[in-house]
Amino acid sequence: MEFPTFLFTLFFAAIIYVFFNNQRKKSKIPNGCIPLPGPTPLPIIGNLHQINNVPIQDFIDKFSNEYGPIFQVHYGAETWVILNDYEIVKDVLVKRSAIYSSRPYNDATTRVYFDGGKSIGFSPYGKYWRAMRAVSHQALTQKMVNINYRDIIHTEVKNLMIKFYNRSSESFNPTDDLRFFLINLSTTILFGQKSEKLSLQIEQMISEIAQILRPENGTIDKFPWLKYIPFVEKRLNRHAYKARDLARELFKHLLEDLRQKLKENENENSFAAHVLKNMNISSDIVSKPYEDSLENDDDELKKQFVFDEVDFMNLNNSFLIASAITSLNFFQWIWALLANYPEAQRKIQKELDECLQGNRFQTPQDDLKLPYLWATIKESLRCRTGSSTLMKHSTTKDDVYRGYYIPAKTTIMMSYKSAHTSEKLFERPNEFYPEHYLDENGQLKKYDDLRDPWTFGRGRRACVGQNLAERNLITTVGYALTLFNVENDYDSITGNPIKLDLKRVDKRQPYKVRFVPRPGVTLEKIMQMN
Numbered sequence: 001m002e003f004p005t006f007l008f009t010l011f012f013a014a015i016i017y018v019f020f021n022n023q024r025k026k027s028k029i030p031n032g033c034i035p036l037p038g039p040t041p042l043p044i045i046g047n048l049h050q051i052n053n054v055p056i057q058d059f060i061d062k063f064s065n066e067y068g069p070i071f072q073v074h075y076g077a078e079t080w081v082i083l084n085d086y087e088i089v090k091d092v093l094v095k096r097s098a099i100y101s102s103r104p105y106n107d108a109t110t111r112v113y114f115d116g117g118k119s120i121g122f123s124p125y126g127k128y129w130r131a132m133r134a135v136s137h138q139a140l141t142q143k144m145v146n147i148n149y150r151d152i153i154h155t156e157v158k159n160l161m162i163k164f165y166n167r168s169s170e171s172f173n174p175t176d177d178l179r180f181f182l183i184n185l186s187t188t189i190l191f192g193q194k195s196e197k198l199s200l201q202i203e204q205m206i207s208e209i210a211q212i213l214r215p216e217n218g219t220i221d222k223f224p225w226l227k228y229i230p231f232v233e234k235r236l237n238r239h240a241y242k243a244r245d246l247a248r249e250l251f252k253h254l255l256e257d258l259r260q261k262l263k264e265n266e267n268e269n270s271f272a273a274h275v276l277k278n279m280n281i282s283s284d285i286v287s288k289p290y291e292d293s294l295e296n297d298d299d300e301l302k303k304q305f306v307f308d309e310v311d312f313m314n315l316n317n318s319f320l321i322a323s324a325i326t327s328l329n330f331f332q333w334i335w336a337l338l339a340n341y342p343e344a345q346r347k348i349q350k351e352l353d354e355c356l357q358g359n360r361f362q363t364p365q366d367d368l369k370l371p372y373l374w375a376t377i378k379e380s381l382r383c384r385t386g387s388s389t390l391m392k393h394s395t396t397k398d399d400v401y402r403g404y405y406i407p408a409k410t411t412i413m414m415s416y417k418s419a420h421t422s423e424k425l426f427e428r429p430n431e432f433y434p435e436h437y438l439d440e441n442g443q444l445k446k447y448d449d450l451r452d453p454w455t456f457g458r459g460r461r462a463c464v465g466q467n468l469a470e471r472n473l474i475t476t477v478g479y480a481l482t483l484f485n486v487e488n489d490y491d492s493i494t495g496n497p498i499k500l501d502l503k504r505v506d507k508r509q510p511y512k513v514r515f516v517p518r519p520g521v522t523l524e525k526i527m528q529m530n
């Protein structure tokens with residue numbers, strides 16, 4: 001068959017397949033259930049004509065007004081059920097988490113980059129994921145973070161502060177310094193090592209993987225038949241293949257180094273060392289997350305899961321990506337926010353000065369004396385999450401929720417906005433107001449499942465690195481405000497500060513701020529402070 005004829009036949013076959021598939025899905029809705037509302041899809045492209053290139057939050061707002069807080073859209077062959085109400089999101093993530101805690105199978109990320117879902121973040125819900133999660137959790141408890149990683153955080157944050165001090169005569173965009181700070185911090189925590197070469201390799205790998213992580217990316221998920229055309233598949237997944245090759249090379253060396261280090265010192269304390277000691281790794285077995293996670297695996301729960309080396313490397317890789325990308329989002333935002341709100345800085349500095357007397361840095365033991373700092377971190381996470389929706393979830397079996405039929409393997413997208421900007425939950429939902437998290441005595445309010453930021457997720461699949469992430473955020477912002485006033489750039493003619501447009505910062509547009517040393521702060525003093 002000629003190639004164009006082959007393509008045409010394939011295209012035609014795909015139309016028929018999608019058409020019949022849609023009909024089949026419609027007829028499968030059980031009696032008494034309501035079909036999910038949503039814009040009418042066209043054959044093959046679904047709702048792409050209405051949602052492609054539209055910011056996710058914009059179409060969520062638009063369709064929610066029309067169809068309510070639960071609706072579906074079709075990204076080509078992919079169906080997303082969108083939840084845009086915090087009570088519903090909580091129901092699904094917490095009360096019905098046994099059904100809603102899987103991840104959709106994404107061609108570039110799951111199949112190519114993570115070798116068929118061999119990782120914690122992209123594995124299906126089930127036996128494999130539970131075993132991954134247990135190993136990770138052990139290495140990231142509050143206690144482990146404070147005992148094992150706090151010193152590393154202290155050292156790396158102090159180095160960052162020295163960089164900021166050395167640039168204190170200018171206004172600058174801190175993104176590059178922050179990126180390398182986060183990579184160095186992650187590699188030191190994960191593997192007990194850092195170097196410029198390593199940072200550059202990771203930087204390259206992350207920039208490739210970042211191209212495929214956006215929820216709306218994934219042409220092959222929208223048009224699955226494309227993957228049967230070899231050169232098209234290779235081209236569409238080029239970032240995933242490149243990132244995978246870089247990761248394999250990188251982690252192979254890191255694993256060799258780690259094994260060598262453990263021979264020399266079995267008390268090696270890095271995250272990877274801890275995981276390697278607790279993970280049952282065999283060279284004979286090849287785990288297959290999808291097959292290994294089949295339902296009815298309860299009897300197997302007590303048996304220790306057997307992993308392979310790729311699982312180990314991909315677990316560490318997931319942590320690297322998860323920590324570097326999400327934390328960078330936070331840090332790109334927080335300095336702009338603080339520069340625009342000097343009054344919040346003064347309140348934080350007052351409590352830092354009272355607690356530390358200007359001659360040391362804070363430690364986890366000081367946490368209770370720093371409520372305004374904690375409230376500011378929470379409020380900045382509430383005001384800006386870095387993406388409109390949580391990481392995609394997926395259903396493990398059919399469910400009927402509020403009368404709607406939601407079949408197994410449906411992709412579930414949950415919007416942060418419904419909780420973060422709810423007038424029912426917040427006095428000033430659209431303002432930066434750290435007092436949202438303080439009680440009448442100025443103390444941090446007790447954790448509240450609805451009002452606390454949803455930025456780390458909720459339920460079984462919530463961020464497993466939250467303790468580490470929060471320790472890092474609080475330490476970095478606390479150290480910075482102990483040493484500096486974060487100021488807006490000045491207009492060179494009038495000398496007036498230029499207030500930043502936070503909407504542009506939110507869209508990751510570059511901006512500049514100044515880190516102006518506070519009275520008495522010198523390089524020598526920073527070097528001496530512990």
Ligand code: HEM
Nearest residue numbers: 120121322323326327391455456457461462463464465469
């Ligand atoms: C500001 C920093 C961070 C934010 C905002 C953040 C946020 C999130 C969110 C929203 C999820 C998905 C929750 C869900 O699907 O319901 C997640 C998952 C995850 N995070 Fe984080 N994270 C941060 C830092 C970290 C760090 C430092 C680590 C590692 C040490 C980490 C490791 C992970 C992992 C492994 C998962 C996947 C969990 C799973 O699928 O079971 N994160 N994170």
